[in-house]
Amino acid sequence: MRDRVAYFGVFTALALIFSYVESLIPISFGIPGVKLGLANLIIVTALFKLELKEAFLLSVVRVLLSGFLFGNYFSIIYSLAGALLSLSVMALLKRAGGFSIVGISIAGGVFHNIGQLFVAMIVVEMFSVAYYVPVLLVAGLLTGGVIGILAREILKRLAGLQAGSREPGRND
Template sequence: MRSKVAYFGVFIALALIFSYIETLIPFQIGIPGVKLGLANLIIVVALYKTGGKEACLLSVTRVVLSGFIFGNLFSILYSLAGGLLSLAIMVLLKRNGGFSVIGVSIAGGVMHNVGQLIVAMLVVETFSVVYYVPALLIAGLITGMIIGVAANEMLKRLINIDM
């Protein structure tokens, strides 16, 4: 039990550090809200090392803490919507067993953007933001692939560590 709490603390710390690092990186491609999602690297690793429940708790905790530290209430709302939808899909695909870590991460990246787009439609009360879909899907695919490759490499190095 103690080791799970310790690992959870380490995962939270790493996710918050990656969230902070991401605020320092000028990653602008002209589409509002598109980020690399470095903290999601920790979520993907946690999903494979600890399971869906722990990854969900980690994701929600990270979103709320980083939202209060680096963002605002709207950033928490958008991140929670994207993060929970993303995690739900990643848990299902991982459980299915037919997808690699990279494939699961790509699906998570795409669904994160879909979740945020749904919230944006509800907040602005219009479907006009649907024009962002192609760009957000491509961005989610690319960032999901980058995070998936990094997570896959991390998991190879953590193979002997039980959590």
């Protein structure tokens, strides 16, 4: 039980640090709202390393903490909608089987953007933001792909990280 709390703490800290790093270096693609989503790397890793409910909790905690630290309440609502939809879809694809880590991450990236677009449509009470859909879909595909490749490499090296093991696990 203690180990599990420790792992959860490490994942939370990493996700928060990645959010911070991303807020320091705004990797701009020249398109508003499009960013790499480094913290999602930790969420994807958690999806394969922690229990599903822990991954969800991690996602919510990450969004709230980074929102209070680096964002505002708008960004929390956006991030939450994107993060939860994204994680739900990833969990479904993982359960469905037949998808690789990269494929699951791509779906996560795309649905992250779709979730945020839904909130945007509700907040601004208009539907013409829908013209933005193709940009967000392709952006989600690319960022999700990059995150997926990184997550795959991390998971390969974290294969030894398991419950109760006394080996020092690499967590970076």
